[in-house]
Amino acid sequence: MENKVLVTGHKNPDTDSICSSIVMANLAKHYGVDCKPVRLGNLNKETEYVFKHLNMEAPELIEKVDEGQKLILVDHNEKAQSVEGRENAKILAVIDHHRIADFETNEPLYYLAKPYGCTSTLLFEEYKKAGLEIDKVMGTLMLSAIVSDTLLLKSPTCTEKDVKAVEELEEITGLKASEYGLDMLKAGTDLSTYSSQEVINLDAKEYEKNGKKIVISQVNTADIDDVFSRREELEFAMEKEIAEKKLDLFIFVITDIINTSSKIIALGADKELTEKAFGKKLDEFDSMMLEGVVSRKKQIAPPLLEVID
Ligand code: MG
Numbered sequence: 001m002e003n004k005v006l007v008t009g010h011k012n013p014d015t016d017s018i019c020s021s022i023v024m025a026n027l028a029k030h031y032g033v034d035c036k037p038v039r040l041g042n043l044n045k046e047t048e049y050v051f052k053h054l055n056m057e058a059p060e061l062i063e064k065v066d067e068g069q070k071l072i073l074v075d076h077n078e079k080a081q082s083v084e085g086r087e088n089a090k091i092l093a094v095i096d097h098h099r100i101a102d103f104e105t106n107e108p109l110y111y112l113a114k115p116y117g118c119t120s121t122l123l124f125e126e127y128k129k130a131g132l133e134i135d136k137v138m139g140t141l142m143l144s145a146i147v148s149d150t151l152l153l154k155s156p157t158c159t160e161k162d163v164k165a166v167e168e169l170e171e172i173t174g175l176k177a178s179e180y181g182l183d184m185l186k187a188g189t190d191l192s193t194y195s196s197q198e199v200i201n202l203d204a205k206e207y208e209k210n211g212k213k214i215v216i217s218q219v220n221t222a223d224i225d226d227v228f229s230r231r232e233e234l235e236f237a238m239e240k241e242i243a244e245k246k247l248d249l250f251i252f253v254i255t256d257i258i259n260t261s262s263k264i265i266a267l268g269a270d271k272e273l274t275e276k277a278f279g280k281k282l283d284e285f286d287s288m289m290l291e292g293v294v295s296r297k298k299q300i301a302p303p304l305l306e307v308i309d
């Protein structure tokens, strides 16, 4: 077992999960807690861009934790999205900006949840409260996470707090979100080197409600048609995943980060749930266009979970 407290984001980690685990570990150190940031999966190309820019190593990859391991969770709380073995670990704290679902501990803990656009925005405020200076590295990690989660402040999940944090972080880091951030987002849209199975798992999140198992997977692009041209092989990979994980529904979301809209492909026995949730029919390719929809957390998961009874 690792003696240090492990700080971890969710499976299929995104930029916020990776960056916020480092930022949180650094904050905890300030309070005398010896922490080590870890990750639960490979870096995507967007996050790779951040670490290249900083010329810095990414956190260590882990697959599971031992019994009694002390943990701090960032950017998630749901069991299905968490590290393997967490049911026998000891969760000391959670810093998150998602809905709270099937979360239970045996002992008291710190739990900080705010409906902000990004975990790093919560952490930004915590640094300020602690009177802790934000250096360029921490600032860049926070800025990257916020730009990623809010799609350059354009997502409906973006709050005033996120905007303010980005303004201050631009000052601290000397970076411009509209330049650095856009390059970072663009780096993440390159799916050319990934197999279909990798594409559908890059940013996949699993949800459970009333015994139904759903995966919603999302990729960013500047050209929806380009990704959709791989539809047949993507659907093949989705069907395989549905069979292996016994899913009731798999939704693949292709999000246009320039025009802020998404096209979804829905497969599985319960694919009609998407028609109910979004009030639209799936076309002959099991897909539908959702104008103005970019946020899984705010615009896709809630209406979908709502129609499961
Ligand atoms: Mg995340």
Ligand code: MG
Binding pocket: 016, 017, 075, 097, 117, 118, 119, 149
């Ligand atoms: Mg996040």
Ligand code: MG
Binding pocket: 014, 148, 149
């Ligand atoms: Mg995300």
